[in-house]
Amino acid sequence: MESTLFSLSKIFNERLFRIPDYQRGYAWTEKQLKDFWNDLEQLEDGKNHYTGVITLEPVEDVISSNWHDDTWIISSKSYYPYYIVDGQQRLTTSLILIQSIIEASSKKCQELNYTPISDIRKKFIFDSKDNGISRSYIFGYEKDNPSYEYLKTEIFLEHSETKSQKQETIYTQNLKNAKSFFLSQLDALSIKKIELLYRKLTQNLFFNIYTITSDIDTFVSFETMNNRGKPLSHLELLKNRLIYLSTKLSNEDYEKNSLRKKINECWKSIYHNLGRNKSKPLKDDIFLFNHYIIYFGSELFPKEEYVAKTLRIPSLNSPQRDEYANFLLEKKFTTKNLNDSKIDLISINNYVENLQNSVDIWYQLHNPQDSDYSSEVKNYLDKINRIGINAVSPLIMIFFKNEHSNRKRLQFLIEIERLIFIVSLHNIRFYYLDVDDLNFLKLSIEFHNRKFTSEELIRKIEDNANKFLNTREARDLMIKLFRDKGFYQWAGIRYFLYEYDLTLSENSKTKRVKLDWEIFDNFDYKSIEHIYPQSSRQLCWREKFKNFTSPQRKSLRNSLGNLLPISKEKNSSLKDKCFENKISNNLNAVGYRYGCYSENEITNYTEWTSKEILERGLKLIEFMEKRWKIRFSNENEKIKFLGLEFLRKK
Structure with a gap:
C-alpha cells in the first residue's frame, strides 16, 4: 500500500475517479459542510491544512474497458482509472465547491488566478474529444447509481439523454443541499476572495493518498476505513457486506453478477423511497430494524433475552440499538456462514427481494396521501x-x-x-x-x-x-391518573383536540380544515391554550374563581374542558386576558373568533366559569365515548375523570 501527500490540484492530475457500487452516496449534511467551509476560511494564506486520507483502488482493464464514455481519455490521454474506497465525502464536497466557484465567478470574470474557467472545468469536471459533445467526467459514480445522473445534470449542469430517468434519493438531496450551501456562501464574496478561496481549496488542502494493492480485500478495507468522518449507517454497511458475499459465492459468474445487480437495484429503491418526501425523510436504520423484526424474528423471538432487549429498541436511541445490526453483520451475513452453507445465493437473493418489496409499503405507510x-x-x-x-x-x-x-x-x-x-x-x-x-x-x-x-x-x-x-382496575387507574394530574400533560392531548376539531370541520358547511397538524404539533411554542389562564392575575379571573382553593383552581385550569387548540402562534398574545377579550376585540384579529372550529365554538359562551369548564368537559367526554367506543358508568364517573368532583359538593 503506497502513501503520498498531495494537494487537490495534484490529485486531479491524469486520474479518473469513480465511486464503486458498494459505497454509500453523499452523506454530508450542513454540520459537516460548515466545518469544511470554516476550515477553508480560517486557513491563513500560504499555509497548508491536512485534510485526511483518500484510499484508491486501481480499476482493472477488464472493467474500465466497459466504460465506453471514458475509453478515449484512458487510452489517448493516459488517464488512470481509480475506485475511491475511502474519502469520497471529502472529494465530492470539494468538487461541488469547485463547481459552485465556477458558477459564481463566471458571472464576474472568465479567469481565476490567471487560469481560464474553461481549463478549470476541464481539469476537475469533464474533458471532451475535440471540444465535441462527448463527455468524460473526471469524477463520478458507477453508471447505475442515481447519484451519477443527478451529479451531472443538477450539480454540474450538464445535459443528459437519460435525465428523464433521474431518481431522487436522500443522497441526491444531500448533493443539492451542499451546492445550495456553497452558492449562498459565495454570493457574498468578491472575486478576489473567491480567487483566494479557490487557491486554498486546490493548493493548500493536503491529503494522504493510499493506493490499495491487489492482495488487499477492498470490501473489508471499506468497512474498516469508514469508521472515520460521518459514520456509515447499518443499511450502508449491509449493502457492502452483501455485495462482498456475492463475490465469494461458488456459483456461476452470471448468477453472481445478477445478484450484485439486484442488490444495487434494491438499495436504489430503498434510498429513493426513504428520501421521496424531502420535508420528512425516513431514517434508514429504523426501516432496516422493522424489516429485520419481521423477516428474522422467528429465529430469535423464542429467546426470552431477545424479547427483553427488543422491546426497548424501536426508538433506536438506547444502548441496545445495535443488537439487530450485530445479528445482520456479525451473525447472519458472514463469510463463515457462507463457508458453512448456512447462507447461499438463494437465501441472499430472497432477503434482498423481500427488502425491496417492503420499502415501497414502508414509504406509503408514512406518506399515505402519496399512495x-x-x-x-x-x-x-x-x-x-x-x-x-x-x-x-x-x-x-x-x-x-x-x-x-x-x-x-x-x-x-x-x-x-x-x-x-x-x-x-x-x-x-x-x-x-x-x-x-x-x-x-x-x-x-x-x-x-x-x-x-x-x-x-x-x-x-x-x-x-x-x-x-x-377491567375495573384499569378504569380506576385511568380515572385516578387524570383526576390527580389533569389533562394538560397528557401525551394524547394534541391528538384528541385535533380529532375533535376535525369532527367539527366535517360537520361544518364548508368542511374546510382550519387547524394544521404540522403547526399544531410543533413543540417550539405552546399550542394548547388554557381558557382560564394558568397565570390569572387580572381581576376578571380572580373574581370568578375566588371561592375555590388553590388546588381546585389548578384542577379547573388543567381539566379537559378548559383546554383549547390554538391554530396560530397566538397563545402568548392571549395570555391572561379576560374572556371577552380572548374571543375578539377591536384592536386585533387573533381571538377565538378568527381561529379553528374549536375556538369558534367557544365564542358561543358569554362567560367562562367553573360551570362552563364542566359543561364543555362533559361534551368532550361524550365525543370521546362516541369516537373510540369508550363507556363511562354514569355522569359522576365522568366528573371524577375530569378531576372536578369538588364542583358537585359546591
Whole structure:
C-alpha cells in the first residue's frame, strides 16, 4: 500500500475517479459542510491544512474497458482509472465547491488566478474529444447509481439523454443541499476572495493518498476505513457486506453478477423511497430494524433475552440499538456462514427481494396521501401517523403485505388507532406494551408466519382494547391518573383536540380544515391554550374563581374542558386576558373568533366559569365515548375523570 501527500490540484492530475457500487452516496449534511467551509476560511494564506486520507483502488482493464464514455481519455490521454474506497465525502464536497466557484465567478470574470474557467472545468469536471459533445467526467459514480445522473445534470449542469430517468434519493438531496450551501456562501464574496478561496481549496488542502494493492480485500478495507468522518449507517454497511458475499459465492459468474445487480437495484429503491418526501425523510436504520423484526424474528423471538432487549429498541436511541445490526453483520451475513452453507445465493437473493418489496409499503405507510390506497385507508393511516406509528409499524407493514382487502385493511387500522388511543389514556409507554398475548413485535412475526388469519388478528387487537376499558382496575387507574394530574400533560392531548376539531370541520358547511397538524404539533411554542389562564392575575379571573382553593383552581385550569387548540402562534398574545377579550376585540384579529372550529365554538359562551369548564368537559367526554367506543358508568364517573368532583359538593 503506497502513501503520498498531495494537494487537490495534484490529485486531479491524469486520474479518473469513480465511486464503486458498494459505497454509500453523499452523506454530508450542513454540520459537516460548515466545518469544511470554516476550515477553508480560517486557513491563513500560504499555509497548508491536512485534510485526511483518500484510499484508491486501481480499476482493472477488464472493467474500465466497459466504460465506453471514458475509453478515449484512458487510452489517448493516459488517464488512470481509480475506485475511491475511502474519502469520497471529502472529494465530492470539494468538487461541488469547485463547481459552485465556477458558477459564481463566471458571472464576474472568465479567469481565476490567471487560469481560464474553461481549463478549470476541464481539469476537475469533464474533458471532451475535440471540444465535441462527448463527455468524460473526471469524477463520478458507477453508471447505475442515481447519484451519477443527478451529479451531472443538477450539480454540474450538464445535459443528459437519460435525465428523464433521474431518481431522487436522500443522497441526491444531500448533493443539492451542499451546492445550495456553497452558492449562498459565495454570493457574498468578491472575486478576489473567491480567487483566494479557490487557491486554498486546490493548493493548500493536503491529503494522504493510499493506493490499495491487489492482495488487499477492498470490501473489508471499506468497512474498516469508514469508521472515520460521518459514520456509515447499518443499511450502508449491509449493502457492502452483501455485495462482498456475492463475490465469494461458488456459483456461476452470471448468477453472481445478477445478484450484485439486484442488490444495487434494491438499495436504489430503498434510498429513493426513504428520501421521496424531502420535508420528512425516513431514517434508514429504523426501516432496516422493522424489516429485520419481521423477516428474522422467528429465529430469535423464542429467546426470552431477545424479547427483553427488543422491546426497548424501536426508538433506536438506547444502548441496545445495535443488537439487530450485530445479528445482520456479525451473525447472519458472514463469510463463515457462507463457508458453512448456512447462507447461499438463494437465501441472499430472497432477503434482498423481500427488502425491496417492503420499502415501497414502508414509504406509503408514512406518506399515505402519496399512495394508491383508498381514501378511508389513507385517512386512518394519517391518524395513526399523528398519534404514533412507531410501535405498530412492523405489524402494519406485514399486514399490508399479506392482506390486500381494502375492507380488512380499514378494519385493522381502525382497531389499531383505537387501541393506541386507549393505551394513551393509561399513560403507558406504547413501545413497551405487552397486554396478555398482545406483544406487537411478536404479533408481527407470528402474522408473517401465518399463525393466524387477518380476522383473528383484528379480533385480538379489539379484545385487548376492550380489556383496558372493561377491567375495573384499569378504569380506576385511568380515572385516578387524570383526576390527580389533569389533562394538560397528557401525551394524547394534541391528538384528541385535533380529532375533535376535525369532527367539527366535517360537520361544518364548508368542511374546510382550519387547524394544521404540522403547526399544531410543533413543540417550539405552546399550542394548547388554557381558557382560564394558568397565570390569572387580572381581576376578571380572580373574581370568578375566588371561592375555590388553590388546588381546585389548578384542577379547573388543567381539566379537559378548559383546554383549547390554538391554530396560530397566538397563545402568548392571549395570555391572561379576560374572556371577552380572548374571543375578539377591536384592536386585533387573533381571538377565538378568527381561529379553528374549536375556538369558534367557544365564542358561543358569554362567560367562562367553573360551570362552563364542566359543561364543555362533559361534551368532550361524550365525543370521546362516541369516537373510540369508550363507556363511562354514569355522569359522576365522568366528573371524577375530569378531576372536578369538588364542583358537585359546591
